Amino acid sequence: MRPWLPPRTALLLAAIWPASGHAATAQNEAAVASAVRQAAQNLAPPDASVTLGPVNGAHAMPACTAPLAVTLSGTAPYEQAAVxxxxxxxxxxxxxxxxxxxxxxxxxRPLTAGQTITRQDLMLKRLPVQNFAGRQIFTQPAQIEGANVVMSMAAGMVITQNTVQAPLLVKAGQLVTVHVYSGGVMLSVDATADQPGRLGDTILLTNPGSGRRFSAQVTAHGVELRLN
Incomplete structure (x- = not known):
C-alpha cells in the first residue's frame, strides 16, 4: 500500500519527478560554458582572453530543449552572463x-630620476590593459629614446607619459636657425633662444641683429615660425 501524502506534497513531488519515476536529465555544464564563452568572445577584442566562473550550477537545472540564450552585463574586465x-x-x-x-x-632595468633613456633601458612586455588603463603609454621604444626620466623606476615598470620628459632640443642661450614660412616662401633667420625647448614647445627667441623678440615652435625638423 502506498503511504498517504497530503495533497500539496503530492503535487510538489509530481512536479519534481516525472510520471515514470526517473529523475529528469540535468543540463550539460559543457554546453552552458560553451554558450557563455562564445557570447563573451563575440563582444571581446580579438586579442582578449575569456575566463569563466563556476558553471556547476547547471547540473541543478533540467536539460534545456531550446537553444541557450546568453546576455552579458557589467563592465570589462568583470562581467556577468545570464544564461x-x-x-x-x-x-x-x-x-x-x-x-x-x-x-x-x-x-x-632600474632607472633613476634625471637619467637619459637609451634603447638598452627599454623593452616590450605584454601586460593586461587594466594595469595601465587611463594612462598614456608607449608601444615602441623609439618613442622615448633620449627622453629624461622624471621619477625613479623599478625594472618592469610601465613607462607612461608622466614618468618621462622629452629631451631638450634647444638650450637657453643657444644660437639656432629659425625657418620662417610665409605664403609658400621659406626664409632662414639666426636667433638666440631665450628659453630651453623640447619637442612641441613654443619658445621665445631674440634676433641678435635687430634685438626683436619673437616666438617659434620646436619641431622634429628644427625651430619653425609659420606666419600664414
Missing amino acids: HCSAPGWTLYVNVTVTQSEEVVVAA
Missing part, C-alpha cells in the same frame, strides 16, 4: 572575466 533557457524556463548566472593585453614599453 536563459526558454523550455523549460530557467536562468543561470555565470561570472565572466575578459582580459585584454597589449605590448607596452617597460623599464628593462
